[in-house]
Amino acid sequence: MDRRLFGKNVLVIRSHRENDELMALLEKSQAKIVYTPVIDIQKVADNHKLRDQILAFDQINIAIFVSVHAVTIGLDWLDSYWPMLPQGLTYFSIGRQTSKILKDYVSCIVSPTTNATSEGLLALPQLQKINGQNVVIFRGSAGRETIKDVLTARGATVEYCDVYRRVVNPQQVSLAQQQMHNIDALVAHSGELLQAIGPLTMLRSSVHEKPFTVIVPSQRIAEIAYDLGYGLVKVADNALPESMFAALVDCL
Helix, strand or coil: CCCCCCCCEEEECCCCCCCCHHHHHHHHCCCEEEECCCEEEEECCCCHHHHHHHHCHHHCCEEEECCHHHHHHHHHHHHHHCCCCCCCCEEEECCHHHHHHHCCCCCCEECCCCCCCHHHHHCCHHHCCCCCCEEEEEEECCCCCHHHHHHHHCCCEEEEEEEEEEEECHHHHHHHHHHHHHCCEEECCCHHHHHHHCCHHHCCHHHHHCCCEEEECCHHHHHHHHHCCCCCEEECCCCCHHHHHHHHHHHC
């Protein structure tokens, strides 16, 4: 029996997802999971722009799905208009769980195997020479611009297909802030999650009574944590569940 995190209080604040591999690892290790998602995922309402993008999907050369929510909601839209997906596209995804969902619809998917980030995706050899290619990125609105900026610089025509919105839940944020006085670790998969929680100096003084470590998947997000005043930060090798779990085990 895996008891490496036995009795450790671990606060997880990312949005809910089906078959969450990290949560399964935490449960198996007998950690005390405190799950308080502070950002809600809201599907974008039906609109002409989104519908037109889906109908023109057969004009696309490359489709990129950047998250579990992007692929789940994006495929729902595609399934409504394309019972059989168009041939000839190359499909890319970020994250193993995103790829798993996509594989139910597409046989060939290109995805970074270790660095499951925008930067890892952009380093793939299949995305180096894409001059003249039409690219669509399925994502949540107001996400990072890195992928579009780099692919545009490489000569591609890139558009976003925004299929959901991330909305901060004030009640959940308040609850998470209260829970932080008695945790050993906070797992934050994005800078947006940390920014929703807010600077450490603005939290209740009880937070300072028990030090805790913030687990993040990249140095970029670690810098956001430091800027918000979190002094104990552990950077995992990447965002894959086993890497985030290993970082937890290593610091606790």
